[in-house]
Amino acid sequence: MTLGCFLALSSRRTAFPRNHGRIHAMEGVYKQAGNTIDYTPESAVSAGQVLQLPDGRAAVASQDIAAGELGAVQVTGIVEIAKTTGIVLLPGGKAFWDHSANKAHFKTANDRDFYAGVVQVQAASADTSVRVALNVQPVYLLDIARDPCTTAITGTAAAEGFGRPKRVGGSHKFLITATNEAQKVDLLSNQGFAPSANAIVEARINVVSDGSGSAVDVSVGVANATHGTDADSITESCFVHLDANNANINLESDDGTTEVAATDSTIDYTEGTPFEVWIDMRDPSDIQIYIDGVLALGSTVFKLNAATGPLKLLVHVEKTSSTDTYELDIDWLRARISEQ
Structure with a gap:
């Protein structure tokens, strides 16, 4: 190859990546829609059991999960959960999970109670269950x-x-x-x-x-x-x-x-x-x-x-x-x- 050919070839524009050769690490990968999420309990969990996640949200077990085994829990959607009798829950109001009684209530009691969601359908005093939108907050005018x-x-x-x-x-x-x-x-x-x-x-x-x-x-x-x-x-x-x-x-x-x-x-x-x-x-x-x-x-x-x-x-x-x-x-x- 003559010197003139070499100079002509080397003067052509060469396409390089915009990162000038640096390779970016992966910054995000889609994993789940988030309606249900992976959950590995320390103790066995029964299907339908209400529990609290480390981030504070309420969750309902989608199926039985053995201790130490990977399973799934629901964190969004409308669920029907057990309710304390003797109280009314009005639609649009807050429902908390009474951790000791394992039932929904309108308030917490200085225990391990946590927020469950917003009431969807009015529950009468004698009702033993209530429908709530998991982890949704009421909207106050x-x-x-x-x-x-x-x-x-x-x-x-x-x-x-x-x-x-x-x-x-x-x-x-x-x-x-x-x-x-x-x-x-x-x-x-x-x-x-x-x-x-x-x-x-x-x-x-x-x-x-x-x-x-x-x-x-x-x-x-x-x-x-x-x-x-x-x-x-x-x-x-x-x-x-x-x-x-x-x-x-x-x-x-x-x-x-x-x-x-x-x-x-x-x-x-x-x-x-x-x-x-x-x-x-x-x-x-x-x-x-x-x-x-x-x-x-x-x-x-x-x-x-x-x-x-x-x-x-x-x-x-x-x-x-x-x-x-x-x-x-x-x-x-x-x-x-x-x-x-």
């Missing part, structure tokens, strides 16, 4: 811990004393102090929903201290507005109503046409122990209210069908002029709506 709210006080604010609600972790703390004056503190969601929106409102209430007097009133639920001194003056509302130094949990409603005065649910609270309330407004002409999963005052017809709304989430704590005190924690107050 409004949540006072997440969404913008308005608060106003009546009385004299003091550092670390009376004033606006205080955020403690995920809870809101409401204080009425010993200053001898009328006081009111509230929290009202900026947004609301129509009375016909098929709403279910959830609250967890903890009366830390209900004081020693009788001047304090507490209202938690939904209303079309707040009030500077007296929640009873609000024209449209459905409330859990608590009185100072009294463990009765009272329920009331007012839609501007029909008023149901605060009525003793016959269920009492214990200071320092949270209780849950669900206001089921899917039939605004006959609202159902549940306390810790149990229907309260089922024969009492609470109404909001004549209300015009919009209805907003409201916590309203007030006292007339006195030295009475009160401490209230609202762990959550939130609402979800649906087509039916």
